[in-house]
Amino acid sequence: MSRAARRALVLVAATALLAACTGPEPAPIPTPSSTADAGPAAEDVVLTRTIPAGGADVEVAVHPVVRVGDHAVLTVDLSSDGATEAEDLYIGSTFAVDSFVSRLNPSALRLIDLERDEVYEVALDSENYPVAAPSDVHSIPADGVRLQVAYAAPPADVDELGLYLPGAAYVEPVPVIDGEVPAGDDLDLSTVELARALPLESFSRELAGAVTTAASTEKVEISLGSDVLFAIDSADLTPEAQAAIDVAAQQLSDRAPGTVTVVGHTDDVGDDAYNQDLSERRAAAVVAALGARIDTGTYPLEPSGRGEGEPLVPSTSAENRALNRRVTLTLTSEITTPSTVGTTGELAPFDDGPVGTGADGVTVDGARPYRVTIPEARVVDGHLVVDVQVTALDEEVDSSFGPSFLSGVWSYRGEDTLTPDHTSAGLVVLVGSTAVYPLDYQIDVTDTFPGGTWLPAADVASLSRIDGGQTRVMSGIYPRLAETDTVTVQVKAGAGSQAFRLTDIPVVEEP
Incomplete structure (x- = not known):
C-alpha cells in the first residue's frame, strides 16, 4: 500500500x-x-x-x-x-x-x-x-x-x-x-x-535566548549571545557558555560538510579599535571550543571580527546593545539528518495575560470575547502542527473583522524584516526555555525591509470574520522539537496582539 x-x-x-x-x-x-x-x-x-x-x-x-x-x-x-x-x-x-x-x-x-x-x-x-x-x-x-x-x-x-x-x-x-x-x-x-x-525556514531560541537559530534546507545561521558566552570586556568563555556551544555543535553536525564562518560582534561602547580586537578574540575563543566538539576537517572554522560595524538592531537602548553583542556561526550546506530543536531549561513565569490548559482554553477579551483552545498538537512528516481553535463567544453577526488579538505588528527575525500584521505568526511554541516560531518563507526584499518580507506557515488571514458562535481553526506548522509529551503555546503582548498562554498540550504522533 x-x-x-x-x-x-x-x-x-x-x-x-x-x-x-x-x-x-x-x-x-x-x-x-x-x-x-x-x-x-x-x-x-x-x-x-x-x-x-x-x-x-x-x-x-x-x-x-x-x-x-x-x-x-x-x-x-x-x-x-x-x-x-x-x-x-x-x-x-x-x-x-x-x-x-x-x-x-x-x-x-x-x-x-x-x-x-x-x-x-x-x-x-x-x-x-x-x-x-x-x-x-x-x-x-x-x-x-x-x-x-x-x-x-x-x-x-x-x-x-x-x-x-x-x-x-x-x-x-x-x-x-x-x-x-x-x-x-x-x-x-x-x-x-x-x-x-x-x-520553508525555521527560527528558534534555546537556553532562554542564548542560542538563536535560523535554518533552511541549504543554510543554518546560529547566533550565540555574548552576554552568556563572556563576561564584560572578556574573551574567556564562561561556564554557562558550554551548553550554548554544545547546541551549536549539534546543529552543525546535522549538515553536510562545509566551512563554518565564526564572526564576533560587539556593541558601540568603547572605541572602534578596542571593539574590533575584542570581537576577533571572542570569535577565536568560540572556534577553539567548537574545534573540540566537531571534526574541523569536515567543518573548517574561519574566525573573524566585525567589531561594532554590523549591529543587529540600532544601539538605542541597553537591551538592543545586548542583542548586538554576539558571535554568529554560518554554514551553507544542505541538511543531512532530520534535526529537532533541543528542549532545555524551565518554562518562564507568565503574568501578561490569561493562562489555561490547551483543553480548557482561555477567554481573550479584545474588541470582542473569544475562547481559544488547543486540544492537541500533531506530529506530521517530522514537523509539529498546532491547530488553534478560536470561537466567538458573543452573539454578534455581520462582524467587520475577526480575532485581531493575534495580529501583532512585529517580526521575530529582526528590525529590518517584516511579518505582515494580519498573520498568526506570533503563536510561539514553548518547551522549557526553548521558543519555536512557525516555519516561514521570504517573499520579497525591499529597500524598506532589506531583511525581507516573511510569511509564516500559519494563518495569513487572522482578521477574517467570525460571527458569534462560529469557530475558526488557525494552524501553525513548526519544526519538530526533541522528544516531548506536551508543549505550551503563547502569544506575547504587543502592538495589535494580546497575551495568553496555553499549557499541557499533548503531542500526538500521526500514523
Whole structure:
C-alpha cells in the first residue's frame, strides 16, 4: 500500500473529528471513480472541510492537484446553506510581491511539501494578482461555485502535497496527478508571470535566548549571545557558555560538510579599535571550543571580527546593545539528518495575560470575547502542527473583522524584516526555555525591509470574520522539537496582539 493510500484511511477519521470543531459534519468522501491502483481522477473529491467565511459555514470539497506542464491546478468546490454578502466572503489574502497591495483572496490557499520543506504560493500574473478562476470569490450561489487556482508544478516524483486552507486545520495529503484539469471557469494558465515553490525556514531560541537559530534546507545561521558566552570586556568563555556551544555543535553536525564562518560582534561602547580586537578574540575563543566538539576537517572554522560595524538592531537602548553583542556561526550546506530543536531549561513565569490548559482554553477579551483552545498538537512528516481553535463567544453577526488579538505588528527575525500584521505568526511554541516560531518563507526584499518580507506557515488571514458562535481553526506548522509529551503555546503582548498562554498540550504522533 502506498504512503498516500495509508494516509487516506486516517483522513476519513480526521475529517469527522474536525467537523466537531468547525461546523456541521461534512459530506462523506466519495469513493474515487477510478481503481485503487490507478489513483484518484481529477473530478474525484479527496477530502472535505467546513470553514467559517462571510458569516456562513462554507463546505469545501477538494479535488486532486493536477500537474499540467510547468504548472499545477488546485480545484475546490465551495457551497453554503445560503448566499453570503459579496463584501463579506473572505477566504484570506497575502501581500503581493514587492508591494503592500493585498492579493485577492485565493492567494491564502497554499500547497506545502513538508518532506522537502517547501511552500507553493499561488501563481501571479503580470500585475501581481493571483491566477485563479474566478479571480475573487465574493459570494456563493445556491448551486455552489468552483474555484481553481494555479501554482508551479511540483517535481514528477511528488505524488501528494499538504493544503493550507484558511479556517480549517492543516490537512494532508492531497494527491498530485497528471492529466486534464477539471472543467471550470476558464482558468488561463498563459497569464502566469510568477509561479514558485519557496523554501520553508525555521527560527528558534534555546537556553532562554542564548542560542538563536535560523535554518533552511541549504543554510543554518546560529547566533550565540555574548552576554552568556563572556563576561564584560572578556574573551574567556564562561561556564554557562558550554551548553550554548554544545547546541551549536549539534546543529552543525546535522549538515553536510562545509566551512563554518565564526564572526564576533560587539556593541558601540568603547572605541572602534578596542571593539574590533575584542570581537576577533571572542570569535577565536568560540572556534577553539567548537574545534573540540566537531571534526574541523569536515567543518573548517574561519574566525573573524566585525567589531561594532554590523549591529543587529540600532544601539538605542541597553537591551538592543545586548542583542548586538554576539558571535554568529554560518554554514551553507544542505541538511543531512532530520534535526529537532533541543528542549532545555524551565518554562518562564507568565503574568501578561490569561493562562489555561490547551483543553480548557482561555477567554481573550479584545474588541470582542473569544475562547481559544488547543486540544492537541500533531506530529506530521517530522514537523509539529498546532491547530488553534478560536470561537466567538458573543452573539454578534455581520462582524467587520475577526480575532485581531493575534495580529501583532512585529517580526521575530529582526528590525529590518517584516511579518505582515494580519498573520498568526506570533503563536510561539514553548518547551522549557526553548521558543519555536512557525516555519516561514521570504517573499520579497525591499529597500524598506532589506531583511525581507516573511510569511509564516500559519494563518495569513487572522482578521477574517467570525460571527458569534462560529469557530475558526488557525494552524501553525513548526519544526519538530526533541522528544516531548506536551508543549505550551503563547502569544506575547504587543502592538495589535494580546497575551495568553496555553499549557499541557499533548503531542500526538500521526500514523
